[in-house]
Amino acid sequence: MKLSVEHIAILSGILLMAIGLWGILGRKNILKMIISFTVFDTGLNILIVALGYLPGRTAPIVDGPVTVENLSQVAVDPVPQALVLTAIVIGFGVTALMLVYALKMHEKKKTLDINEYTDLKW
């Protein structure tokens, strides 16, 4: 079996997700955890786009050779791409909020070590 672009994309998506998860669960620094989240999200987005990719087709933008009539024959499924676009935007929002949290938490305790924030427990 030949390794196609599609497969490479899927594998790299999964790889990125694994790296992200490893960072989320393993890094103690809050900023590194947040970065790991963005890596994880990126991996997930790549995976979704790759799964929705149909070999030999073009982007679902009605322009030039792609018309409304032949859209479903020549273009890939637009839905996954639309979803990913939305997910990216939302991911941006979440990341921004997390960073604000990191800032606030640092203001209080002057540390970014997640192990230091265990006052609430049991």
Next chain:
Amino acid sequence: MVSPYYILTIGLGLAFLLGLLGKKLSKVNIAVIMLAMISFAAISASWVWQFAFGNAEESLFFSAGFEPPFSIALKLGFQEAIIAFMVNIMGLFSTLFLWKKLHKENDKLAPVLLVLFMGLNMLILTRDLFNIFVFLEITAIALGGLILLDERKHAASAGFKYLLASSLISAVYLLGAVLVYFSTGSLYIDDLILGGPVAGPMAGIAVFLTIIAIVLELKPFPANGWALDVYQGAHPAIAAIISAGVGTAMLFVLHKLMIISGPMMAQMITVAGLLTFLFSNWLGISQRDSNRLLGYSSIGQLGLIMAIIGMQDILGDQFAFIAMGILLSHFFAKAGLFWISGIVGGSKLESFAVLRSRPLLLLMFGIFLFALSAFPPFPSFYAKWDLIFALSDAKQYLFITLILFGSFFEVVYLIRWFGIVVKNTSEEVKEKLPVNITQIIPISVFAAALLFFGYYGQHFMNVPINLNYIPLIAVAALWILDFLPTWVKNTLLIVATLFYGYIILPQLHDFAFIFAIIFLLGAFLTLLFGYSYKGKRPGFYPLVAMMFAGLILLVEAKDLFSFFFAWEIMTAGSYFLILRGKKSQPHAFSYMLFSFGGALLILAGFALAHSVTGSYTFDALTMVGALSPLVFIMLAIGFLTKTAAIGLHIWLPGAHSEAESDVSPMVSGILLKAGVYGLLILFMRMGHQFVLGLDLMVVLSWVAVITSIGGYLLASVQEDMKRLLAYSSVGQLGIILFGLTLMSNLGWLLAIAGVITHFLNKTLLFQAVGGVYSRTHDRTMYRMGGLIHRMPITFIFVLIGIISMSGVPPLVGFAGKWLSFNAVLSKGYYLQGVGMVLAGAIAFLYLFRLIHVPFLGQLKDHLRKVKEASFWILLPQIIILMIIMAFSALPGVLLEPIGSAVGKIFPTGGLTWQDSFLPFGSRTAISEYGYWNGTYVMVITMIIFAVLLGFQMLIQRRNKKVGQFNIVYSAERPSTPETTHAGYHFYAHYQKAVGFLIAPLATNFWNWVSDIVQSIANQIRRIYNGNGQVYLIHLVIYFLICFFIFNGGL
């Protein structure tokens, strides 16, 4: 109908407006958000109205004029309308509650709050899987923002944990939703349903991922540490939104997605939910922080509803009612409690004691706690009844067990909290708790809603409802009239009792009639005592009315549901009454635990019996089959918790002795009989049951013997008068139980006569002792003495009381003794009979002390000015005395009607009655072994007494009277004066010999159980170590375990 897109538009538009013009609008932003929330609520209210009363039909709204998958569909049906309305009501009242904060302190909160509720509305309405993801994230961001913007100490770290968890969960959800699209070509839920069950390997995983993500959002145990921290760290008003608002919306999302899940997923959700319910409540027991406690409770309740959603196929038609009943209780109560926590401001359970300065707030606090505990008349009570019955019909016994244990643990911490708040003596309440109207309105509305839905909800139950609300109206009326002085309320309640008796008694027959007389006459006699109280006694009369309403409804009940309803009303009322005592908090608490545990057994027993026979009346108990011994045991234990059989008695001494002077006779003389009534009904229907060839009735007869010996032994070593009488009740109830277990005409006659004489004697003695206490303010016997000189009338009452109780002729107690020997002989229970004789002998020991120590001997210095008890305390005792005398002289008046009731069940082996030569219609009772005429015995005894008295007066007429101080003291004063008192440690010699019999075995056992339960809880909750990353690992592990179970089909 108004298009739901208006909510989206209004929410987003105004939020942007507030965000952009924040500074310029800061004066009016509260008006803007209020307007928005009102419009949300109004729009959803109009939907509910049109669905409920108009002829609205379920409709779909597509965005931008496309059809799915290219557009987003919002579906608006009745369900959606109701849930959206609930969430919007929560939004409206949260805004009102946060008024001051939004207006003055933090104007940045307003737009975030608006976006949050807009997001929740869309979560409820949308039919698009991806759209659910979008709004999950929007609500998560908005919540994250809300938590952060409120500058509390630990809000930031808690909010961060929440964000971490929710981001991970939404990633799982997103992957699931996208995979659903790839395997089906649509994200539109209704397309997925139309296409049949989603099939194929990828589809299976896709559905699993989407649903497990929502399950994780609902905080399943043990992957829920992040949620607990948020409940604790966030502002209580925000915690209220998370618990009631977000929780409700999330549950609805799960419900919506259930149609694409298979049976296996449903089962997994059920198990996850029930484990969460059980363990959250269990771990909550060790919790001391109020907000975290509410967090545990919230998670538990969400778990239960999640399980109900998983079980909807099992529950069938009743699903919606059960789910809504529990959800509504959780929704209103949890929001209300978090709001009250916001007003109180403290985080310790004890800090809520400041509520005592605000009786109305305290009342609502109680309403919320008891609604959560599933007491009537709240929606959760009805829902839980239906739930247990439905599960029993479906033979899901494991699920029932989990739910019952979870419910019990929940009550442990909720009621303990209530007790601490109402009665904790370590917390002094000095200042009035400051409240403002915008905070009180939401709480009041939610409390009122609970009561409304409690009344309204029962009509949707699966049982024929014929509840009598008249006694409960009296309770409500007395709440309203609570401002009146004591004597007015007392008179009102007495008149109401007598009038109700006049109406109801002719409708009752046999045992119900006899017990109704006890309850009504008991209410009358014990209420007379109340005239001796001055002032207003706030809150006392509604509670008394509540307990007696429960009792009278109990005897009116003709079906299982009415019985259980009355049982719970009575339990709650008596708990509150006992709690009023000065030091009664721990005792009231243990009373509640035993009663509630017993009630759960009764509920389960009823449900099992119903599942076999299909009947909702007491006839359900005439079941046969393998389950019947089990049902018998469950019900018997349930009722025996109320009669305080040995082992289940440890709540009684404290509860009865620490209660107020007029409450003690109520709970001891009267309330205990409710348990006897339950046993009567049970024995009448189920009779002898066998386990491994062993007759359970014989086992119970031994329990009864041990109970009476143990109770009397314990009574004889008490130093406290009321504790002595309390233990005496344990023993007497043992004798009554023994009579019932004989299952013969004479046995039951003995039991019922015992019920009546115990009621009379114990009421008399508790009132006499209450009279002593009212003058001496002391209950310890050896500190008193010689009271015969100061309180001669009370002395006579106590004397008559103990003679009657000890069962010597000529008083009515002898009837019991005579009957018991006859009954034992005719049944052939010789060994038990020996035990009963022994118990009777021990009874003399403690009864003797009651008269000897406080009344005889030297009058104590500090008692020299003591006066006789007041008229209103003596009056009921005089009445009781006359009744005792009448029954003693003419026992036939008492025994013949009982005999005719018993004769309907046991036609043979009863007494026969014969006219005698004596006047006043005196009759002689004839049994197999002999005859007895009370009048005759009385006359003879009187003659002997008079002769002896005359003789003594004759030979003693020259004796010189020795004054109290006509003696010589030695020169030393002992350091422990009580040890030199003859009355102290009176039976030291017996105690040395048989002291091992009264070792606190039962108390030690239950302490051991409670220690184990608590230490397990303490160990388990250490997994919530506060580290956000560890919480994520919990989530991942939970996910993986579910994944392998799902795919491995374990």
